[in-house]
Amino acid sequence: MPDIFFLPILNAFIIIAIGYVIYRTIGFDQKRISDLLIYVTGPCLIFTSLYTQKFVLADFFALAFAAIVIVLNCGLAMKLLLMSQKIKSNGMMLPAMFMNSGYLGFPVTLFALGEVGLAMAVIFDAVESMIHFTIGIFLVQDASKRKRERAAQILMIPLIYAVVLGIGLNLMHFQAADIVIQPLKLIGSITIPLALIALGARLGELKVFSWKIPALALFVRFVLGFAIGFAFVQLFNITGLVRAVILLLSVMPPAVNSFVLNQKFGKHEDSEAAASAVFIGTLLSFIVIGAVLAIL
Numbered sequence: 001m002p003d004i005f006f007l008p009i010l011n012a013f014i015i016i017a018i019g020y021v022i023y024r025t026i027g028f029d030q031k032r033i034s035d036l037l038i039y040v041t042g043p044c045l046i047f048t049s050l051y052t053q054k055f056v057l058a059d060f061f062a063l064a065f066a067a068i069v070i071v072l073n074c075g076l077a078m079k080l081l082l083m084s085q086k087i088k089s090n091g092m093m094l095p096a097m098f099m100n101s102g103y104l105g106f107p108v109t110l111f112a113l114g115e116v117g118l119a120m121a122v123i124f125d126a127v128e129s130m131i132h133f134t135i136g137i138f139l140v141q142d143a144s145k146r147k148r149e150r151a152a153q154i155l156m157i158p159l160i161y162a163v164v165l166g167i168g169l170n171l172m173h174f175q176a177a178d179i180v181i182q183p184l185k186l187i188g189s190i191t192i193p194l195a196l197i198a199l200g201a202r203l204g205e206l207k208v209f210s211w212k213i214p215a216l217a218l219f220v221r222f223v224l225g226f227a228i229g230f231a232f233v234q235l236f237n238i239t240g241l242v243r244a245v246i247l248l249l250s251v252m253p254p255a256v257n258s259f260v261l262n263q264k265f266g267k268h269e270d271s272e273a274a275a276s277a278v279f280i281g282t283l284l285s286f287i288v289i290g291a292v293l294a295i296l
Helices: 002-025 028-054 056-086 091-095 105-140 147-155 158-171 178-187 191-207 210-237 240-250 256-265 269-294
Strands: none
Touching: 002 269, 028 105, 028 158, 028 178, 028 191, 028 210, 056 091, 056 105, 056 210, 056 240, 091 105, 091 210, 091 256, 091 269, 105 147, 105 158, 105 191, 105 240, 105 256, 105 269, 158 178, 158 210, 191 269, 210 269, 256 269
16 A cells, blocks of 8 residues: 555654654754764764674675765766856755765664664665765865864764774674663664654754755755666665665755754855755655655
8 A cells, every 4th residue: 555655754754743843832952952963872873783783794885885876976966067057055065965864764764674774774874974074074164274173073073983983893793791782772772763853843943045956956866866876776786675775765855964064164055055955855755755665
């Protein structure tokens, strides 16, 4: 039945709606929640998933390479589109390049593909997020800042260390004590519902400021993102659950952090356009993701 295909995304959107209502009624400090996700619960989820998951190296490289190919090619396509329209805006490359493979991708993958699918989504998101918090920051940061200062801000993101440590200890077959891993897993389990609530609150703040440039970004994010993902799995003959995860994450809407980074480091007009892309894209994703789940 068609409603079955929409069930995973419906589950996620119900929690997003709850977050929206909570924020609009009693309110909460979004910055504190974001910091908690970025610096505590998110790294714990990523570390424990990468450390405990017994993944096949071929699958790991397929997911990592897919993330790199989709992100960079979407960025290149958006850059060419902006140049064709004579628009100078590195900031608007971000919502086209970077998908919400974490806050929205994790719960949808978990509901649709189970725990193993979630572990694969974590690998994809970890690589995508590392590009986001390195190349993404460099794209929007003021070029006048010294390279050392810009690099220092990137190195403060704990996600990078969670990825390296999780993969490194896994490959070395290091046996950490349960008294260390179990509390970290418990903290990490908070990430998915908390991230969806935070996303709902963020949507309660975002507004549609413009249409033209966000429409270009959404065309790249949804249409070209899926086309690139499909070409990738076909070219490398990727099948099974890995194929499903790559195709599903390739059509996730623009990442909320594409707005956050523009707001923090970029131009005001870029942050407004990115906010529009995130807001519209998240609403459209209900249909887009449901359609892809039906295909899968």
